[in-house]
Amino acid sequence: MSNSNHDQPAMQAVGVFKTSLQNTGDVLKVKPALDKHPQIQRWNVALDDEDKILRVVTSSSHYLPGIATLLHAAGYACEELVD
Secondary structure (H helix, E strand, C coil): CCCCCCCCCCCCEEEEEEECCCCHHHHHHHHHHHHHCCCEEEEEEECCCCCCEEEEEECCHHHCHHHHHHHHHCCCCEEECCC
16 A cells, blocks of 8 residues: 655654763763654764754654753753754
8 A cells, every 4th residue: 555645755853952961971861762752763962062962853843842851851951952
């Protein structure tokens, strides 16, 4: 069976967040929550950036506010950076 919308690209949203993650150990603490989130398709952290940027690709922008909540629950600061 085919989906009539299969030729259209999936709508994705990219969120960019300033975090208080400092090192690989911090990233490993939030990794399980980010990995198991069903709407997060990809994510990475730029520890070499002064703002310790977390970049997240989700299936919809609707899920981006919840990313900060995940990090806050783990004890880290997280603020979405908007244009």
